[in-house]
Amino acid sequence: MQVNERKPLIVAFCCNWCSYAGADLAGNNRLSYPADVKIIKVPCSCRVNPMFILRAFQRGADGVILCGCHPGDCHYTSGNYYTRRRMALLFSMLDYLGIEKERTRVEWVSAAEGAKFAATMNDFAQTVAALGENKRLEDLRCKK
């Protein structure tokens, strides 16, 4: 493999009820997106601890995306509203520390939005690829 063909690594946390199902629907409809995207299922976007996001970066992820039900549609009524606040603050803090804000994203993807899921992942993968390797939140020990 050529050096400049380095594939970015993207961790996508998807809530079980909407976004994971949206990803399944993208699959059902054979809507492709880069294989760099690896999905971790969580019951709700509100299960995602900022620690998980930092951990992913530490371990070599170049981008982390969180997908949940649209605000108002949370299976658990309010989980994604808390997600929205937590991530707004976390992302703002990462930016404050000089870490590229484009490496983190929250998207609301419903179970019916297979196409949106695929489009979102394509777009995010492209954005992250353009940023290059994650240097500012890396742990060199994990990169050998």
Place this chain on the structure above:
Amino acid sequence: MQKITRDLLVEKAVSLLENGTVDMVLGWKKGEFDYDITPAVFADADSLKDFVFDDFCGANFSKYLISNTKKTASKVLVFLKPCDTYSFNQLLTEHRFDREKVYAVGIPCDGMVDIHKIRAISGEGIAKIECGEKITVSTIYDETVNIEKADVLAERCVTCKSKKHVAYDELLGEDGEVLESARFDEVEKLENMTADERFEFWQGELSRCIRCNACRDVCPACTCEKCVFDNPASPVENKAAANSFEEKMFHIIRAFHVAGRCTDCGECSRVCPQHIPLHLLNRKFIKDIDNFYGEYQAGEEVGSRAPLVNYTTEDLEPGEAVEGR
């Protein structure tokens, strides 16, 4: 205005001990020098001879109430400066001690001084410090330096947010007002830098961290029975930062865990042996919270709902957060 002196506080403490209102006093104890004051528990009038009160009494006693209220069947007397009262309320909101077991005496404060700033002016070898609007420092090298108190105020006092007590059973002297402070200026300055500059700034600051945990251990919001960074079962546990990632990780998580709960008391920056401006991380969250969700001052009211355990359906999206400030 009634001048708050050491003798006034001791008198108050003695009378409360003697009339049985309290059986324990949290106060500042004299050290080896004029500045190295230790928070201490005084159990009787006799022990109060070592009680001091001056411009070095910065320590926030709120956190000590968690353990000390458990030790008494009566009440603990605590002296609270305005900023301490916010921490006091926040701890009550989180059910960390029994309000019934505390007798809180509010005392006005016109700012504490920073020995590090004094030493930078006087040099090493401080023999004596006389406090007042003008501070006189004499050294063992027979030098005397006069310093304006304003020049050596502790950083958190320079940007004091409130002279108002939000909790007390009894107030000595007069209460002040919530102030329009410039406490977010530094944060704004950083926000206005480029991402590269910010990265370099924080990389530089955080690289000095020696993970002594003083910031965490002094923090009145950090009252976990077991901190995630100490718990071997936790995936982030560590005793030292291996690299800049772990430095950032620690400080992001530390600040995040107190986001919406931090009263901006400034103890973290005060105790940092490496002078890392940790309050600028906490203040960033406070500023964002104010901007995103409406002004919120942790500890202003007991029982208020912290921004991270609250929401509205109209909150801004995380993608807008960086631009939204």
Place this chain on the structure above:
Amino acid sequence: MYRISTQSLNTLFEEISRVCTLYIPSENKKGDSVYTRYETGVEYSNKLNTVRSPKDFFFPQMENLMEFKTEGKTVQLIDIREETEDFVVFGVRPCDVKSFEVLDNVFLNEPVDTYYKNRREHGVIISLACNRPAETCFCGTFGIDAAKPEGDVSAWMTEGYLHLKPNTEKGEKLVSAISGILEECDDTAVTALQENINNIMKKLPLANVTTEKFGGGKTEEFFNAPEWAALSESCLGCGTCTFVCPTCQCYDIKDFNTGKGVIRYRCWDSCMYSEFTKMAHGNNRLSQKERFRQRFMHKLVYYPENNNGLFSCVGCGRCLAKCPISMNIVKVMKTLGGKDNG
């Protein structure tokens, strides 16, 4: 004895750094003095103490020991040590120089800590007498002479000159390597300075703190002393005192799974921490009082008991300056040592 004009200090640093890596105390942005790798432009700081002690050079806070890699069901062990090169540390204060002796007793006795030994052998210490001790200094309590620093090369800063006197083979070697810029001199100026320093030392506020009451064999006497409760009352349990201390030598060994292998590393531990020396059965010191007591008993009783009376404190005063609640070994010694102490 040799000397060089203080105006040529940078020439000296340039010269040494030509021979090997040199670290000198230099002020950071916050006005604190820290050991900094010398390169042109780095300014020497005459501050008394660095924030972190020079023990970092031999016993760093974090050190990778080895690496394991797994391939299928086999484990491969990799020594990841890099060859240490010679280095010089300039401006080590007499107290800090003494701290190396405390550390050596721990790391160089059997079983020898080869990681430490390796660095120790490659390090050359240029010590520096203290012209202006601080109020927090109490090295005299432990028999350290601030006017007569030990180390591979001793140095004094007199009016206009830096005086150098090699003490060891390593020191001789270094001095001869840079002798081109040094001039030989007598010790008149240094003797005068020493006298001056000795006079100051007597006037220091902590000059009368003594170790008389402490030392090996005192466990019974102090272990159950009632004073520990009040002394440790407001201790936050942070590690500041242990991490700025030049003699604290406790560490923990941990594994870090990188996903591609395991890095075994050691890092400083602190007896103030709740997880310190936690074992399979649990923790043997459950309260902060016990942990606090451990620290001072170790410094004042256990260590001297095992090391011919050498105390594990050198009176540098860092903990006095840095403790968030201003509790420290001097207050402990004065409280436990009776009224006469100090």
Place this chain on the structure above:
Amino acid sequence: MQRIGVFVCWCGSNIAGTVDVQAVSEALKNEPGVVFSANYQYMCSQAGQNMIIDAVKEHNLTGIVVCSCSPRMHEATFRKTAATAGLNPYMVEIANIREQCSWVHKDMLTGTEKAIILGKAAVAKVNLNTPLVAGETPVTKRALVIGGGIAGIQTALDIAEAGFPVDIVETKPTIGGKMAQLDKTFPTLDCAACILTPKMVDVAQNENIRIFSYSEVTEVKGFVGNFDVTVKKKARYVNEDICTGCGACVEKCPMKKVPNEFNLGMDNRSAIYIPFAQAVPKVATIDPNHCNMLKNGRCGVCSKVCAAGAIDYKQQDEYIQEKYGAIVVATGFNPISMDKFDEYAYNQSKDVITSLEFERLTNAAGPTAGKLLRPSDLKHPHTIVFVQCVGSRCASCAEKGKEYCSKICCMYTAKHAMLTRDKYPDTEVYVFYIDVRTPGKSFDEFYRRAVEEYGVHYIKGMVGKVFPEGDKLKVQASDLLNNKQLHIDADLVVLAAAIEPDKSARPLATMLTASMDTNDFFTEAHPKLRPVESPTAGVFLSGTCQGPKDIPETVSQASAAAAKVVSLLVKDKLKGNPCVASSDELMCNGCSSCERVCPYGAITYEDKEFRMPNRTVAIRRVAKVNPAVCQGCGCCTVVCPSGAMDLRGFANRQIIAEVDAICK
């Protein structure tokens, strides 16, 4: 250490076509904990499941990883398999290498590489899995049906028939829904009222059924088996228990100029009204917006004429709280508004009507007593143009209409055309269509009869414009098959308006935490295998709230939903979801953050004694999670700074292990 078995499914060629399944099972063999790894054509088949069972026994497996389709498909299947093999069902993890791998990646190398990583993540998670046992909660043996149309009626009847009490909540004063407004039903042409009203009577007479008409659901709390629902009974100013439905009040009411909703505003009713003769419950309702007595206290006629004394002008809205074990949503549909379709002149001419209005015009109980007359001048129309797909299949005009096919329009238009030609052979009938869709029993035969026997002019093409000129409606249309423009002078234009879910559905979905698609149709738990269940446990779907349907489909789905409800209600206890939060009391501070974010009120606090060093005791406030109430969202775990709160099945350690495995 676990002993994990990995089973890679080919899913025929669905997975094996893009993923080298052999390579995946080989690669995963070396993962920590894995002692067995194999692949097979169809893991979900009996043979595949047996393979798992055999491997568990032979290799003493403690954990299972299945690399297959989405866990939403077969996680339950493989959990059962594990249970059969004697393992705890929660020792199974699925690596989704079909929907999220083989189906979205085309290249074998890429697919295989990703499948291995997903497999590794699942293995890493199973290594930390612990056996979980679901708690049990009692089931309230009562069902709630929201909506009293044919779907709600059928569901309620079937549940009641099985012996369980059912409540129907209907916003209108009567049950019956849209079907009550229809004239005849396709393809059999039997009269809608004749088949519906007996069912309405059955409902009224069934002892197990309560009807809350003129009511709405305002709050839903709780969870499957234990819903707490608040129903608002709007004040109808008539005591339902006393009113005999005699109609004297309706007759005497002086306010007779209220547009009649039941006839879609094509005639008027009085301020006190009974929507139609066969209404159930047959009681009067006062329309507070038009009643003079309620508006300004001047009238009171109805009260005077009511022999039973049922009128109560002081009646207030009443809130009823009830517990239910299951909830069925049957909120139905409405035709979309024609306001945005100016090209058809709906708002300009009374003679442009919707198909539902056409139903009322041909209905014997309708405004014209069943005579087909033009609304404008009550003349008999000689030329009628039916326009299909008005607002349906409207991909390019999403702001006006709907992208989907409304499904029922082809058939009812054929019905309308046929009935018109049957009753009025002198009338020319044109139907403009994009396609005619007639999949259904006897549907195509029905349509062919309309064309071949009744001489309806079916023209493929859309109507471009309708505009009134004189007493005619000028219709401009294209005939795509003959490639020409048509100009028709019509007397009546009938628009087959698209149908959309009732507006009440969206807020209801929020209350029920049931998900909806972008068109506001409720989402089913699985589009094929669980079509009448919503993804929210205990919430079922009946009728058009889930998607466009005709009557037979609606009724079959209604009965299916009822069957699902019954199979839930017959259980005395429900096994809960064991993936719930739990708090480590040794670490808990009792700070209350978790309690504040819990949407279910599942967290409470207690003061607990702890043994401390030196034989002392400390009392600390600690959190306790009620596992029956917790639904396992995990929100509390993140606000807990000490990490005392964790989620079983999705523990911090497990998720981090997955992150690590993916980022290796």
